[in-house]
Amino acid sequence: MSLSSVLLVSSMFLAGCSDEKTSTDKGGEKEGEISGDITVITQRTDIVDTIFKDYASKFNEKYPEVNVSFEALTDYGGEITPRMNTKDYGDVLLIPTQVPIEDIPSFFEPLGDLAEMKDQYMGVEERAVDGKVYGIPIAITYTGIVYNKKVFESAGVSEIPKTFEQFTEVLQKVKDSTKAVPLYTNYAAGWPLTQWEGAVTTVAGDPDYYNIKMINEDDPFGKGKPHYEMYKLMYDVAEKGLIEKDPLTTDWETSKAMMGRGEIATMVLGSWAIEQIKSQADNPDDIGYMPFPTNADKVIFPLGADFQIGVNKNSESKEAAEAWVDWFINESNYSVEQAGGISASKSAELPEELKQYEEQGVEFSLLTPANDGQEGLLDKIDKESEVGFWLEDHKKEIVEAGIGNRKESFDDIADRLNKDWNKARAKIK
Amino acid sequence: MKFSNLPYKKQQLVIIAAFSLIPVALLITFAYVPVMNMIQYSFTNWNGFSKNKEYVGLENYKMIFTRPEYFKVFTVSLYYFAATFFQMGIALYFATILSFNVKFKNLFKGILFFPYLLNGVAIGFMFLIFFRPEGTLDTVMQAIGLGNIIQLWLGNPDIINISLAGTSVWRYMGFNFIIFLGAISSISGEVFEASEIDGANRWHQFIYIILPSIKRIIQLNLILAISGAISAFEIPYIMTGGSNGSETFVIQTVSIAFKYGKVGLGSAMAVVLLLIVIIVTLIQKSAFKEEE
C-alpha cells in the first residue's frame, strides 16, 4: 500500500469521526495541533515495552504534542472489566468481548457512521450499535488448519483433504504410518479449542450462515448443522485416538516446535499462528495451511476480526485518542507484523500468501452482518444460554467425552447445548 | 492532660478505641462493604456492565436451588477437604520435629517452606511437566519400581482431583508449617526441660505440651483450611481451568459471573457459598467446644 493512500485513508477516517475536520488538505497542520496525554491499554504484555514503545515514537513524529503511555494486562478481559465500572479505563483500549453489544455505547466513544466506515474497514459492523461504529478490528485473520507437509508425505498423502471423510482418513493414515500425532488439540491451554469456532462458516459454505441463518434456528447443534458436524469431528478424532496421548498436560509453546519438527501433523488455528510455527521449524517450507474440511460445494476461508480497538467515552483527550486509533490501524502495520493477519483497512493489499489460495479456488469472505434489528442478539443468546460459542468450556467437554472421560456421548452434549440455546432464545425474544 | 496521667480504666477505653480504629475501618471498607454489595447484586440480573440493574427478587436463588448440577462440584471439595487433614498433619509433624534439635534443621526448614516461595505461574508450569506422561513423576516411579501403576495423572478423571489436591498440599503445607513452627516457639523452654526431668519422651511432650499450647493456632488453621477446601480455586484454576472434572464451586461462580456476564447469578452463588462456609465453620467450632 502506498504512503499516499495511507494518508488518504487516515484523513478520511478522521473526517468521519470528527465534524470539525471536514477538509482533508489542512490535515498536516491539524495533526500538529492535537495534544494531550493518553493511556493505551493493550493485551500484549510481551511487546508493550518494546514494539509499542517504537510505535509511540513513530506516532510522536506525526503528533509531537501527544504523550502516550501504555498499560498491558495479562488476562485482558478479566482485568479490564472490573475497571469499566469506573471512569478510569485508559483512553484507548480494546473492547472486551464480555461487554454486551447493546451496552457498548455507555463505555465507548462513537468513531463514525457505520454507513461510511464499512466501506473503509472490514469487521466494523461487529460491534456497531444503532448505525455508529465503536471499534475497528486491530487485525483480520482467517481460520483453517496448519499442517506439516513432510508428515503428510511420509503418510502417503498426496492431495489436501477437502471433506470430513477425507480429512479423517488422512489423520488415520498419519497415525498408522508415522509417529506423529495426527491432530494436536492443545486442550490444556483451552483457548486453542476456541479457534475451531472460526471455521463454522467454512463448514456451512455460506457467509450468511453465522449471523443471519443460525439465529433463527432452533437447533444449531442439530444433526447435519455446521456446528454439529464440526464438533463431531473434534469428538471423533478424540474418540479414535487421533489426538495427543494426554490432552491435560499439553503445552502450547512445545506444540509449535513439535509441529516444526514433524511430530504433529495438524492443528486447527487462526492464520496468525502460521508465522510462529514456521519460525520454530527446521524448514519453514514444511509448514502449510489449508481450509477446514467441509462438505459444502464452495470452499470459504472466513475472515474474522481480532479484538476491536476503541476510545473511552470518558477520555479527556478524545482527539489524541482517536488519532492513535487511526494511526494504529492504518500505519503501525501491527495487524501484519504482530498479529499475523491482515489490516482491517480495505485499501490495504492482500499479502502474497493469500493470493495462492485464491488461485486454488478458495474464496476469502467476511461474514455477512446480522439483519437490522438482530444486531447483538446472537451475543445475548450466547451469554444467556451459556453455550459460549467462543469459549472453551464445552469444547473441552467434547474432547473429554471423546476420550471416554465423561458419561455423556457427543449427541448428549449437542442436545444439551440445543436445549440451553432454545431456552435462552425463548427468554430473550 | 497527658495520656499517661489518665486513670488506667480510661486509658483502657482510649487504647481499645485507638488500636482498633484503623483495623476495623479497613475491615469494614474492604471486606464487609464489598460483601454487602455482593448481596445486593444477588437480587438483580446485573450483567456487570449495564447502567441499570433490574431487581429480580429471589429468582437467582431459585435458579441455584433448582439446578442440582451446581452443587455436584462440591464432591470435588471433598478431595481438598481430605487433603487438608493430611496437610495439617505433616505440617504439624515437621514443625514439631524441627523444634527439637535435628541435624540440618535450617536446611530442612528451607526445603519445606520453599514451595510457598514460588508464585502461581511457576507452580502451573512445573506441575505440567511433573504430571506429563514420561514426566518427572513417571520417571521417579519407574526408578523406584512402581512403573506399573503409572497413570495419566491429570488425564484420568478419577485421579485428577487427587493429583491437584496433592499439588495443593505441596504448595500450602509450608505455610501451615511455618506458622506452627512460630507458634511452638512461643512455648517456654523451661516447660520442656521440666518435662524431660520427669522422664517425658517426645511423644509425651507433643501430646501434653505442644498440642495444648498451640491449640488456638491449630484451630484457626483448620478453619482456614476447611473453608479453603470448600472454596478451592487457585490450584485447579491455574492447572486445568476446572476441566476434566476438576471444577470447583468458585471456578463455576467466576465463569458464570464473568465469562457469561451473569454477575447477579454469580453473586447469589457466592452468597450461598459464604453461608455454607459459615455453617461449616460454626459446626467445627462447636465440635471443638465440646471437646474442651
Added chain:
Amino acid sequence: MHVPVENRAALYYEVFYFTAWSVFSTDTDRGRFFASFKTGKEYTSTSPMTPPENWFNFQNYTRAFVEGNMLTGFMNTTFILIVSIVGATLLGSMIAFVLHRFNFRGSKALMGAFVLATLIPGVTTQVATFQIVNSLGLFNTRWAAIILYLGTDIIAVYIFLQFLDSISKSLDESAMIDGASYFTIYWKIILPLLKPAIVTVIIVKGVNVYNDFYTPFLYMPKTDLQVISTALFKFKGPYGSQWEVISAGIIIAIIPTVIAFLALQKHIYNGFAQGSVK
C-alpha cells in the same frame, strides 16, 4: 547433642522423610532451573530434564532482568513490601494486644468479625472492591496494593495472640506500678517481646505480597508501577510464552526470598532447642 537410644530410630526415620521430601522438591525445580540456561529452540526441542548445552548461557537472565524491567520491579516491590509489612505488623499486634489484655464487651464479636472476613472468597467480591479502591482515588498508585495487603490478616492476629499468652501479665503490672501508660507497655514491653512472632508474620506476609500478581495487575497496571511478580508476564503474551526467559526470571525473583527466609528464620527461636543445648 545427646540423643536417647529410643529416639535414635525415630531420628533416622525423620532423616529419611526429609531426604525424600527434598528430592521431590528439587526434582520438580530442576526442569525450571535447566530451562533457564537453554536457548528458545533448545527449550522447545529438548526434554525438560535434559541439562542445557551451555551452562554459561546467561542470556535469558540478562533478558529477564533488563527487558523485564526487574530493577523497577524490585524497587516498587520493596516499597510496597516494607510499608505493608510494617503496617500489618503494627495493626495486627495492636488489635491482638487489645483483644488479649483487656476484657471488654464486643471483644468476641470483634474477633469473630475478623475470622468471618477471611472466609469470604475474594474473587467473588472483586467488582465491588475495585469500585471502592477507585473511589478512594487509589487506583494506579502503590497505595492501592498496600491498603489491600494491610487489610485484615487474621493469621497475624492469631500468631500475636499466641505469643501474648506466653508474655506474663505480671510484666504489665510491674510497669504499671512504675507509672507506665498502656501505650508505653505496648510499645516498650510487649512489642519487643513479640519479636519471634513478628518474624513469622514478616515471612508469611512478605511471601504473600511478593508473589501476588493479581492485585498489581488489577489495581496498578501503569508500567512504571510494575512489581517483581508481574515482570514475568513480559514474556508471556497472548500468543506465546518464552518459558526459558520466564524460568530465568523466576530464579532471579526467588533468590532474594530464599536469602531473606534463611536470614529471618533463625530468629524464630524455640524453647526446647535452647533448653536441650544447655
